Amino acid sequence: MHQKEVFRFKQTIVTILADKADFIEIAKAEILKSRLVIENYIGVNPFFEMTLEAYEFDETAPSLIQKMIEAGNTFGIGPMSAVAGTIAEAAVLKMKECGASFALVDNGGDIAIYNTENRPAVVGVYAGNSAVQNLGFSIEPSDEILGICTSSGTVGPSISFGKADAAIVFSKNVSLADSAATALGNALKEGGAENIEKALPAVSNIFGIDGAVLIQGENIGMAGKIPKIVKADVDYDIITKG
Incomplete structure (x- = not known):
């Protein structure tokens, strides 16, 4: 049986799963470390946090920051579009390096597994x-490690300029998946099956994106390589949300 903990620190609320409790502690430490890197960078470069547009690449920035910039710039959006996925990936990578056989971090719907x-x-x-x-x-x-990142214009507090109930992106680059989910959600300006099909190429043709799913109302569209879809009892009470 997997060990599980919901960890809260400031704006961060994550659900962590691992095959051993020790790995959860490792993940929590890495989350705090990643947050500190981002907070320190924002302290010197406040525009990094505020901008909703592409951010000039900083060759002197920590690698965590560079990953966020690259992910956002791929879609012409701000680097904070990748913050949740980047933190989740860092924590799962650390658990993997320390010997975990199963590790998952759900950072508000942005998942690294x-x-x-x-x-x-x-x-x-x-x-x-x-x-x-x-x-x-x-x-x-x-x-x-696989990233499964979700953006929504109808669920949760994250910024979205679209109509998607769920814009889901799969990528082995979790930062990229996070920014892509935001971009995909933004691309769906109106509901309906036709508009879903028009929106999907906003991310599906990007190098590094494995696949995407877009849900709005009763309509669902898919592009690329999607994991097998199965029935699942989704309990709202256990979803990581702020």
Whole structure:
């Protein structure tokens, strides 16, 4: 059975799962470390936090910051679009380096998962009041970390300029998946199946993006390589949210 903890620190609220409790403590320490790097950079460069547009690449910045800049710039949006996924990835990577066989961090719907166990892990989809309910993705074992990041214009506090109930992106670059989910959500300006199909190329043709799913109302669109979709009992009360 996996160990689980909901960890809260300032604006960060994450759910951490791992095969051993020790790895959860390792993840928490890495989350705090990552937050400090980002806070210190913002302290010197406040525009980094405020901008909703591409940010000039900083060759002197810590690698964590550079990852966020690169992810946001890929879609012409601000680097903070990648903050949750970047922190989640850093924590899972540290757990992996320390020997975890299963590690997952859900940072407000932006998930990094590492699973080398002999069975798939199911990650549920939450799309608010959409007709698309009780679905999940079956994540097969792999020696690579996978990002499953979600943006919504109808659920949660994150900034979105679109109509999506859930814009979900899969990538082995979790920072990129996070920014891509924001970009995909922004691309859906109006509801309807036709508009979903028009919005998906905003991210599906980008190098590094494995696949994308866009949900709005009763409509769902997919592009690229998507994990197997399965039935899942999605309990709203256990979803990581701020």
